[in-house]
Amino acid sequence: MGKTLAEKVWDEHVVRSADGEPDLLYIDLHLIHEVTSPQAFDGLRLAGRKVRRPDLTLATEDHNVPTLNWDKPIKDPVSRAQINALRENCAEFGIRLHPLGDIEQGIVHVVGPQLGLTQPGMTIVCGDSHTATHGAFGAIAHGIGTSEVEHVLATQTLSSIKPKTCAVTVNGELADGVTAKDLILYLITKVGTGAGMGYVVEYRGEAIRKLSMEGRMTVCNMSIEWGAKAGMVAPDEKTFAFLEGKPEAPKGAEWDAAVEHWKTYFTDADAVFDKEIVIDASEVTPWVTWGTNPGQGAPLAGHVPVPAEFDDKIERTAAENALEYMGLEGGTTLRDIAVDHVFIGSCTNGRLDDLRAAAEVLKGQQVADSVTMIVVPGSARVRLEAEAEGLDKVFLAAGAEWRGAGCSMCLGMNDDKLDGPVRTASTSNRNFEGRQGTGVRTHLVSVPVAAATAVRGTLSSPADLASVPA
Amino acid sequence: MEKFISHTGVAAPLRRSDVDTDMIIPADFLKRITRTGFEDGLFFGLFKDPEFVLAREPYTQASVLVAGPNFGTGSSREHAVWALQDFGFKAIISPRFGDIFRSNSGKSGLLTVQVEESEVVALWDLLDADVGLEVTIDLEHRTVSAGEWSTSFQIDDYTRWRFMEGLDDIGITMSHDDDIVTHEAARPSWKPATLGR
Ligand code: SF4
Numbered sequence: 135m136g137k138t139l140a141e142k143v144w145d146e147h148v149v150r151s152a153d154g155e156p157d158l159l160y161i162d163l164h165l166i167h168e169v170t171s172p173q174a175f176d177g178l179r180l181a182g183r184k185v186r187r188p189d190l191t192l193a194t195e196d197h198n199v200p201t202l203n204w205d206k207p208i209k210d211p212v213s214r215a216q217i218n219a220l221r222e223n224c225a226e227f228g229i230r231l232h233p234l235g236d237i238e239q240g241i242v243h244v245v246g247p248q249l250g251l252t253q254p255g256m257t258i259v260c261g262d263s264h265t266a267t268h269g270a271f272g273a274i275a276h277g278i279g280t281s282e283v284e285h286v287l288a289t290q291t292l293s294s295i296k297p298k299t300c301a302v303t304v305n306g307e308l309a310d311g312v313t314a315k316d317l318i319l320y321l322i323t324k325v326g327t328g329a330g331m332g333y334v335v336e337y338r339g340e341a342i343r344k345l346s347m348e349g350r351m352t353v354c355n356m357s358i359e360w361g362a363k364a365g366m367v368a369p370d371e372k373t374f375a376f377l378e379g380k381p382e383a384p385k386g387a388e389w390d391a392a393v394e395h396w397k398t399y400f401t402d403a404d405a406v407f408d409k410e411i412v413i414d415a416s417e418v419t420p421w422v423t424w425g426t427n428p429g430q431g432a433p434l435a436g437h438v439p440v441p442a443e444f445d446d447k448i449e450r451t452a453a454e455n456a457l458e459y460m461g462l463e464g465g466t467t468l469r470d471i472a473v474d475h476v477f478i479g480s481c482t483n484g485r486l487d488d489l490r491a492a493a494e495v496l497k498g499q500q501v502a503d504s505v506t507m508i509v510v511p512g513s514a515r516v517r518l519e520a521e522a523e524g525l526d527k528v529f530l531a532a533g534a535e536w537r538g539a540g541c542s543m544c545l546g547m548n549d550d551k552l553d554g555p556v557r558t559a560s561t562s563n564r565n566f567e568g569r570q571g572t573g574v575r576t577h578l579v580s581v582p583v584a585a586a587t588a589v590r591g592t593l594s595s596p597a598d599l600a601s602v603p604a
Numbered sequence: 605m606e607k608f609i610s611h612t613g614v615a616a617p618l619r620r621s622d623v624d625t626d627m628i629i630p631a632d633f634l635k636r637i638t639r640t641g642f643e644d645g646l647f648f649g650l651f652k653d654p655e656f657v658l659a660r661e662p663y664t665q666a667s668v669l670v671a672g673p674n675f676g677t678g679s680s681r682e683h684a685v686w687a688l689q690d691f692g693f694k695a696i697i698s699p700r701f702g703d704i705f706r707s708n709s710g711k712s713g714l715l716t717v718q719v720e721e722s723e724v725v726a727l728w729d730l731l732d733a734d735v736g737l738e739v740t741i742d743l744e745h746r747t748v749s750a751g752e753w754s755t756s757f758q759i760d761d762y763t764r765w766r767f768m769e770g771l772d773d774i775g776i777t778m779s780h781d782d783d784i785v786t787h788e789a790a791r792p793s794w795k796p797a798t799l800g801r
Contacts, residue, residue, distance in 0.1 A: 279708030
């Protein structure tokens with residue numbers, strides 16, 4: 135019997151396997167940021183251990199860096215202490231760090247791919263649940279906790295039970311104006327937030343093949359939001375084209391050898407998945423969330439569901455709780471929901487491609503008076519490239535704010551935090567209670583929907599803008 | 605890590621599904637660089653309600669939490685586990701756990717006890733009918749019991765062994781250094797490195 139993509143990558147990295155024990159898996163790349171690492175370094179110091187492979191480790195500052203005055207000392211003493219701890223730890227243990235002010239500083243999941251460090255067939259971990267983003271290149275990439283960060287620092291391995299595999303096949307093509315974000319939000323609504331638990335998911339089928347690398351990253355990024363351990367897409371010519379010439383991609387003869395090997399990373403025709411989900415791309419339309427988990431979503435053209443419509447008691451209670459928190463009535467037309475805030479950014483939708491899509495919608499338009507909009511590039515490089523294309527001018531002319539790079543309002547660990555009960559349309563990945571500030575009501579949306587919503591002041595798609603006088 | 609063979613303590617019914625890690629401990633508390641003292645951030649939003657179960661007696665003394673499905677979904681923050689442990693929890697019972705949360709708990713010595721959803725509902729009803737009822741988790745026999753009621757739970761042999769022996773993962777792995785060295789020697793040269801080659 136053949137192997138799935140995930141099995142091929144897994145098997146190549148098994149250092150040791152014994153009956154009744156988890157496999158010991160070699161880790162090709164360990165990414166680090168300031169939030170989940172300090173206690174791990176402390177653990178190393180306490181035990182007198184070293185970092186085994188600083189050369190397979192990379193750190194960046196992202197979660198609580200300021201996006202305003204980022205070139206000045208950090209004002210918030212707690213954030214500053216955490217950043218300083220990272221800087222000291224990296225210096226002490228010889229780890230490469232991209233600090234604020236460096237062109238490669240930014241959200242850890244934007245930085246890996248832009249450097250070309252994220253490559254097919256790798257095992258990549260980070261103390262961050264959205265590490266699944268890197269799976270878009272055909273890597274097994276997943277989040278780990280701080281004890282595991284310490285384990286990887288000390289041993290470059292992870293002790294891990296081989297996960298089950300799941301295929302999500304997306305047949306057909308996404309319609310014009312429908313994005314990768316809509317696809318993943320639709321999927322999560324359809325299958326529920328727990329459906330992927332215990333699985334490494336491979337996204338496949340025509341619609342996935344047609345996605346750009348950025349789109350594939352958006353899809354893989356949100357794998358964790360339906361419980362999956364990791365999301366993957368088999369590498370293809372698009373993957374190789376994306377990587378070629380990137381700073382850390384192989385060069386010359388090494389490139390040829392790498393590509394030849396990368397081409398072996400696909401699921402064999404006779405391989406069997408433990409679970410299969412099939413989706414018809416034509417059912418996906420611009421999608422938004424109305425509740426407080428990413429599975430509580432609906433088509434933008436629809437309405438907020440009435441909790442009584444749910445047969446399952448637990449789902450019904452969850453919907454009731456969610457609507458109360460969100461300040462919404464069942465039956466409300468989604469397009470009538472007015473927002474106070476729009477956030478474009480995060481590791482889901484903070485890449486250059488996303489900013490281009492936002493600018494396309496905002497060009498010649500004005501952000502509604504009732505709305506504050508911030509645009510936060512995923513990395514300093516993305517910021518500079520966007521500025522070179524003049525995208526910042528488009529955002530500023532439309533009345534949006536243009537910021538420095540980082541996680542920002544995705545989770546509000548820096549100053550970019552709101553205070554409830556304000557309502558936001560956000561291109562990030564989590565609409566949990568309190569995620570963007572206490573009491574804040576988050577609607578997860580795609581980039582075009584976020585931009586159009588900013589202009590109209592209510593949840594909208596670019597198609598709705600035709601009715602607004604420019 | 606402390607040895608865990610069996611534990612008996614007050615169990616608190618948390619009648620909620622999808623208790624995500626942001627709910628367990630909001631991001632604000634993640635700025636700390638210490639390893640202890642996270643109990644003040646536990647369920648920060650929920651504690652604003654004076655009727656919240658853990659704010660009431662006798663549940664301030666609870667050491668077992670009984671929650672609905674999808675407990676610990678969301679972010680990888682191990683602070684969620686530490687906060688639960690700092691509050692005094694030794695075990696969490698739920699029909700389904702977030703993968704990373706479950707793995708983090710395993711590393712830190714917080715036992716995740718997965719039982720059928722119907723059993724959780726039955727236990728909730730029991731706990732509400734008899735406030736302060738103690739629950740026993742017997743890892744050796746893989747059972748949970750309270751009064752007359754009992755059910756079994758699944759846990760893989762390896763994790764169970766580690767808990768019962770109180771063993772730390774890094775030490776176990778370091779004893780396999782030869783295997784790691786052998787694997788490293790066979791890695792292709794085109795694999796990326798962060799410090800140049
Ligand atoms: S952008 Fe948001 S989801 Fe992504 S790494 Fe940062 S905080 Fe996590």
